[in-house]
Amino acid sequence: MGILLTEADAAAGAGGAGLISMLIMYAVVIGAMWFFLMRPQSKEKKRVAAMLASLAVGDVVLTTSGFYGVVIDMKDDMVIVEFGSNKNCRIPMEKSAISRVEKAGEN
Structure with a gap:
């Protein structure tokens, strides 16, 4: 009986x-997974x-829909962007x- 108990204890260990x-x-x-998936997303x-x-008035921006424009006014979470050369x-x-944002003084 002692042999059976020691074998059972070894199997449990x-x-x-x-x-x-x-x-x-x-x-x-x-x-x-965190290192390869979550970390780049947070960066x-x-x-x-x-x-x-860092967005400022006068910066050229690219919108998510693909239009380029110039920021002419800013509020908290809103910006007014002017598209085209007709100013309307x-x-x-x-x-x-x-x-994407391109600063006014940069090329």
């Missing part, structure tokens, strides 16, 4: 070690937020609709 190694593997996989959000924070096409839009 091996199962616990397998569980720990499986948890470590899950942690490694989750860490890799992109920070880049876009910094770009929109002024459209208010949200800042989140801007995908």
Whole structure:
């Protein structure tokens, strides 16, 4: 009877070690997923937020719909963008609709 108990205890101990190694593997996989998927997304959000924070009147912007325009007025979350050369096409839009900013003094 003593032999059976020691074999059962050894099997239980091996199962616990397998569980720990499986948890470590899950942690490694989750860490890799965060590093390759979530981290770049958060860096992109920070880049876009910094770009929109540096937006100023006179900057040339590219909207998400593909139109180039010049910022002529700004409010909290809205900008008024002038499209074309006739100075009559002024459209208010949200800042989140801007995908790229080119500063007025840069090429």
